[in-house]
Amino acid sequence: MSSEPEYTKPNTETLSDIATNIIRTLSRNGETLGVAESLTAGGVMAALTSVPGASAVMRGGVVSYATPLKESLLHVDHDLITKKGPVHADVAAQMAEGARKATACNGSLTTWGIATTGVAGPEPQDGKPVGMVYIGIASPDGTQPLGPFCFPGSREQVREATVMEALSRLRDALISHQQDVDLVGGEKV
Template identity: 70%
Template sequence: MAAVDLQYIDRSTETLFDIATDVISLLRSANETVGVAESLTGGGVMETLTSVPGASAAFRGGVVSYATPLKQLLLNVSAELIAREGVIHADVAAQMAEGARNATAFDGSPATWGIGTTGVAGPDSQDGKPVGTVFIGIASPEGSRAWGPFRFPGPRERVREATIIEALSKLRDALTARSGGDQTTA
């Protein structure tokens, strides 16, 4: 029998639920909250966060702004920006994250953190951007930042899942950096 040359791929055993649990734990420890504005993920970030027991102490809610006009009306994304760049853009993701903080405000207080996701899950390109192009925004009282463009390969559901993983990982990184500590796992 001939020897087979196996090639192993390093993989993380961390799951999406693990990342979401870390996020909720970090938010709860800091007595902070999060609001979400989603486009291509269609509520997947919110679903993932609310799957964590105790999420109600930190997760306020969110907006699925799939239609472009809702990004302007509900999240205050600049119409001029959208006309100039389209909705698949870093600044749109950052403004969506800021809009998420404000859309989930009550008692005169916005959510501490906001997440915004925008991109192309497929099957067709949009605004001249190919399928798999994604931008993620994170906002806090100190300001907002966007990451991307990411190029997530695969079918529609894989692009959406990769976006959720990346968005929650970016928030976890920001929370960890802000607390000045190591990543926690609940």
């Protein structure tokens, strides 16, 4: 994994389009989603739950804006945060895993978890520049840390870009997972 920020080409889809795709895909597949957010402070959850029918697949979420909550609510490793800080790929991955566990219901683990952590600004944090963001996506197949991303602009622009990127990456993961599930003996079913 490169430590250089990834350039992200602007997306022409709307946030509503992407959120709708995610909710429909989860619903069609009988899957559920939990969310863990830091810098986006509920923006990912708000975008997803604005879609009609979201209640069938959305389990809930944790806004762990304060670093100690990442540890106590999402079970992010204390030593990791001490050594690397709260803005790190492995922290995002552990937050996504924690979202699956924190939103488990009726003895059933949540299928997918998504997490965001980063620096929205206006000042750098723990030596990380404004706009640096990591996203984590967790599923039964494993966990994927994504980033670093470097989003330019104001505090609100960084947060908006993070929500858009997180949901775009989640949709890509859902599509990829479904294609893997559809492959049986090397042929599409």
